[in-house]
Amino acid sequence: MQRLILPFVLFFSFICDAQIVSISNGPNVQEKVQEALILAKPGDTIRLQEGFYSFSDGLSLDVDNVKVIGAGMDKTVLSFANQQSGAQGLLVTSSKVILKDFAIEDAKGDALKVIGADGIYMINLRTEWTGGPKSTNGAYGLYPVESKDVLIDGCVAIGASDAGIYVGQSENIIVRNSRAHYNVAGIEIENSYYADVYDNVASHNTGGILVFDLPDLPQQGGHHVRVFRNQAVDNNTDNFAPEGNIVGEVPRGTGIIIQANSDVEVFDNDISGNGTVNLSIVTYGAETEDENYYPHPKSIQVHGNRFGNGGFDPDIDKAVASILFELSEGNMPDIFWDGVLPLTQMIFGQPDEEKLILADNGDASFLAIRPIKYMLSLPGITSTDIETYNGPIRPLAPVVMDIPQGI
Amino acid sequence: MSTQLWAVNDSKISSTEFPPVLSEFEFFIDQTQQLPADNVHPYELVTTLFSDYSYKSRFVYVPHGKKGIYQEDWVFDFPLGSALIKTFYYPIDERNLELGSKLLETRVLLHKETGWEAVSYAWNEEQTEAFIKIAGKTINTSWVNHKGIKREVRYRVPNKNQCKECHSTNDVISPIGPKARNLDKDLNYGDGSKNQLAYLLQKGVIDSIPTNFQTISDWEDESQSLEDRSRAYLAINCGHCHTPSGVANSTGLYLDFNEVRPLHLGINKSPVATGRGSGNLNYSIVPGKAHESILLFRMISTDPGVMMPESGRSLVHVEASNLIEEWINSMDN
Numbered sequence: 219m220q221r222l223i224l225p226f227v228l229f230f231s232f233i234c235d236a237q238i239v240s241i242s243n244g245p246n247v248q249e250k251v252q253e254a255l256i257l258a259k260p261g262d263t264i265r266l267q268e269g270f271y272s273f274s275d276g277l278s279l280d281v282d283n284v285k286v287i288g289a290g291m292d293k294t295v296l297s298f299a300n301q302q303s304g305a306q307g308l309l310v311t312s313s314k315v316i317l318k319d320f321a322i323e324d325a326k327g328d329a330l331k332v333i334g335a336d337g338i339y340m341i342n343l344r345t346e347w348t349g350g351p352k353s354t355n356g357a358y359g360l361y362p363v364e365s366k367d368v369l370i371d372g373c374v375a376i377g378a379s380d381a382g383i384y385v386g387q388s389e390n391i392i393v394r395n396s397r398a399h400y401n402v403a404g405i406e407i408e409n410s411y412y413a414d415v416y417d418n419v420a421s422h423n424t425g426g427i428l429v430f431d432l433p434d435l436p437q438q439g440g441h442h443v444r445v446f447r448n449q450a451v452d453n454n455t456d457n458f459a460p461e462g463n464i465v466g467e468v469p470r471g472t473g474i475i476i477q478a479n480s481d482v483e484v485f486d487n488d489i490s491g492n493g494t495v496n497l498s499i500v501t502y503g504a505e506t507e508d509e510n511y512y513p514h515p516k517s518i519q520v521h522g523n524r525f526g527n528g529g530f531d532p533d534i535d536k537a538v539a540s541i542l543f544e545l546s547e548g549n550m551p552d553i554f555w556d557g558v559l560p561l562t563q564m565i566f567g568q569p570d571e572e573k574l575i576l577a578d579n580g581d582a583s584f585l586a587i588r589p590i591k592y593m594l595s596l597p598g599i600t601s602t603d604i605e606t607y608n609g610p611i612r613p614l615a616p617v618v619m620d621i622p623q624g625i
Numbered sequence: 626m627s628t629q630l631w632a633v634n635d636s637k638i639s640s641t642e643f644p645p646v647l648s649e650f651e652f653f654i655d656q657t658q659q660l661p662a663d664n665v666h667p668y669e670l671v672t673t674l675f676s677d678y679s680y681k682s683r684f685v686y687v688p689h690g691k692k693g694i695y696q697e698d699w700v701f702d703f704p705l706g707s708a709l710i711k712t713f714y715y716p717i718d719e720r721n722l723e724l725g726s727k728l729l730e731t732r733v734l735l736h737k738e739t740g741w742e743a744v745s746y747a748w749n750e751e752q753t754e755a756f757i758k759i760a761g762k763t764i765n766t767s768w769v770n771h772k773g774i775k776r777e778v779r780y781r782v783p784n785k786n787q788c789k790e791c792h793s794t795n796d797v798i799s800p801i802g803p804k805a806r807n808l809d810k811d812l813n814y815g816d817g818s819k820n821q822l823a824y825l826l827q828k829g830v831i832d833s834i835p836t837n838f839q840t841i842s843d844w845e846d847e848s849q850s851l852e853d854r855s856r857a858y859l860a861i862n863c864g865h866c867h868t869p870s871g872v873a874n875s876t877g878l879y880l881d882f883n884e885v886r887p888l889h890l891g892i893n894k895s896p897v898a899t900g901r902g903s904g905n906l907n908y909s910i911v912p913g914k915a916h917e918s919i920l921l922f923r924m925i926s927t928d929p930g931v932m933m934p935e936s937g938r939s940l941v942h943v944e945a946s947n948l949i950e951e952w953i954n955s956m957d958n
Contacts, residue, residue: 252760256785275761276929278786303781305935311786311872326930327900333872334796356930357900363875380900387875432897434888435877436869462896462903462919504895507888 236261243269255279255286266320268293276304276325282312285625288320291344291374299324299348306331307345307356313337316625323348325356329378332362339369341625347377351400353458355379359401363387364437367619371395379458380465381406382423385413387437392617393418402459403428403468404450409435413443414617424457425468426450426492431478431502432464433511440479444614445487450474452491454531467503469494469533478502480516480572483614490526494539495550496582497525499574501558503538514559516572521611525552525582542585545600551585553604564590576607633662633686638708638735647731647746647755652686652710657728657752659712664689666828667814668821670807672844672857675942676713677778678770679729684710685803685830692832693803693825698883700800701831709734709800715768715778729764730782731755734792734800741798743788760784779939787936795870806882807861809840841882844948855952856882858945862934878909891920892956902931913958915950924949 239254239262241247251271254264260283268289273296279286288294298307307325310317313336321344322329329345332338345359359375362368363386373396375382382401385391391413397420398404404420406428407413420426427450431440450473459466468475471493476482477500489496497520502513529550534540542554555574557564576584584604592599634651637644644650654660661667665686673681686708687693693701703709712731717724728748735742746755747762761784767777792798808825811818825831841860842853864881866873871881876897879889888894891909896902896919904922911917923933924946932938 249760252784256759274763275781278784280786280789301929302779303929303936303939305929326928354901357898357902361898363898380898384898386898434894435897436874460901460903461905462907463899464895
């Protein structure tokens with residue numbers, strides 16, 4: 219008999235321990251919500267009932283294994299339009315946290331920042347600056363950094379002056395079923411390892427999807443990123459990033475950019491309607507003395523994508539677009555590679571496994587620069603024969619993540 | 626065993642719960658006058674964190690028979706049961722301190738079995754008691770400054786999470802202030818002035834006076850170099866987060882006392898995830914050009930999405946901003 223009862227007792231006690239704290243809008247909502255976030259015990263659920271909550275200060279959560287659940291991304295709205303202190307809307311510094319079904323609007327800085335989480339699951343959230351794209355908007359919508367097991371699923375990010383969805387210096391990442399509109403960068407994976415970005419729509423940003431790697435940071439050498447089944451379309455919003463930020467260099471009208479990084483696979487995407495270039499593969503451009511940093515993209519595979527019309531309105535105020543415009547004589551390609559490699563590789567060639575692979579991309583046009591010829595003003599500065607980059611695909615392994623049940 | 630006039634309530638420090646009011650700790654003989662109990666010792670720091678021009682009274686308590694152990698390059702390792710107590714207040718009028726002051730909050734750092742824990746108690750209007758404020762509190766108040774100008778301030782008592790944001794090292798809460806290098810100064814104990822480290826050793830609060838440390842500069846001491854004063858200010862006001870083991874390590878900007886790499890100190894360093902915090906500027910520090918430097922831009926901003934530090938400040942620290950401006954402008958470009 220005992221054998222039968224024991225599982226029941228354990229289950230029952232688990233239910234008893236975990237509390238559900240329900241909060242509705244009203245006076246002192248700042249203190250009420252912040253206090254609930256601090257007093258929560260692991261296992262608890264904080265329910266934010268439908269309502270437009272106005273906060274004067276940023277909120278933060280530092281308890282592991284807590285769920286914060288609203289009534290829907292258009293029903294539970296946390297507004298920071300009147301924020302007077304705090305650099306984020308909501309800051310999360312704990313692990314195994316589930317955030318679901320609410321919106322964060324008009325934060326003065328980042329909307330939702332997550333630092334150092336081991337397990338952070340963002341489901342059906344919306345982050346938005348409601349005045350449209352402006353350089354005075356906060357930098358990031360959804361912003362996990364230095365985290366492991368990051369899930370962003372069914373979210374919407376609008377109006378960020380840097381990136382709508384930004385995953386930085388993190389590992390084991392899934393971004394899916396999400397939408398990013400009217401940000402400078404729609405979705406950005408930066409200095410991160412093992413990311414799957416799929417079934418998303420990135421449209422009306424300056425650049426749709428960015429895979430970047432930057433020097434002089436605790437985690438760098440981004441690798442193993444798969445970008446597939448996304449729509450990176452119609453990203454023609456003027457770049458409104460404040461100067462000084464690297465995304466400020468992104469030309470208006472860019473579908474996807476791969477910058478530095480190794481082992482990136484871009485496949486089965488719809489990439490079209492981007493006025494400068496649909497897909498750009500480039501080296502980190504600025505000078506750096508970081509000896510541990512590798513600035514060139516390598517082992518990049520682009521296959522089975524559907525490229526539509528692009529390059530019809532190049533943003534030639536941006537250096538990279540202007541060079542491309544000149545070299546292509548105004549015929550902007552669908553796929554651009556700047557061709558920059560370590561000097562020895564530019565002379566003697568790349569190892570086979572590091573070569574760029576372009577396969578089965580329909581009738582996509584292509585242009586690569588041959589930097590040595592460019593520098594020496596020799597003929598044949600560009601190469602447009604996409605067939606010379608054809609080769610067998612070595613599929614990257616999918617990201618494996620333990621996602622909590624029932625979310 | 627010596628008889629003690631007034632003993633701290635050790636059980637309140639070690640308890641898993643925080644008492645609802647400050648007086649339960651019995652840190653003070655007269656709480657409103659901030660007159661400490663026998664084994665609660667006042668201390669000051671050479672260079673301090675700016676908190677909207679508030680004044681601070683600091684105290685350390687170590688249980689009888691125990692001592693804080695010197696740790697190289699770090700705060701003294703105060704034993705289980707220790708407490709650090711810091712009361713924030715504004716004088717009514719800085720020109721005449723005898724007019725009294727208004728107590729705002731008392732922050733406590735308690736060394737429990739589970740590690741250090743931080744929380745703040747906000748003072749009531751009557752100034753008779755301070756009440757725990759887990760979720761923080763806004764105090765709209767004012768004081769008259771040394772120039773006779775009435776300054777209004779939206780003073781924020783930090784919430785429990787914000788305490789941790791600054792006091793986190795590798796995600797563990799720790800005191801920040803009482804490092805040997807920042808304690809090495811004289812303090813008037815009423816019966817004469819004495820070096821604090823010597824006094825704390827004599828009182829049995831610390832185990833030794835180390836010799837292998839470099840005293841931090843007093844950022845206000847104009848007899849010291851611009852460089853040392855600036856680095857001291859940045860170390861104390863920024864370096865607890867902007868350090869490889871701190872909350873802001875993902876930025877690559879490190880302003881702690883020991884950092885020597887120019888790029889990581891911000892010299893010609895591009896921002897990483899700064900957004901509009903960049904102020905349309907390209908580098909943290911542009912030598913010779915303070916007003917092209919993001920570091921100064923964020924120090925003189927009061928916009929929550931731009932300003933640094935992220936919490937604990939709503940006013941511009943004009944004197945320190947002037948110092949940093951002068952320092953950057955003095956650099957060779």
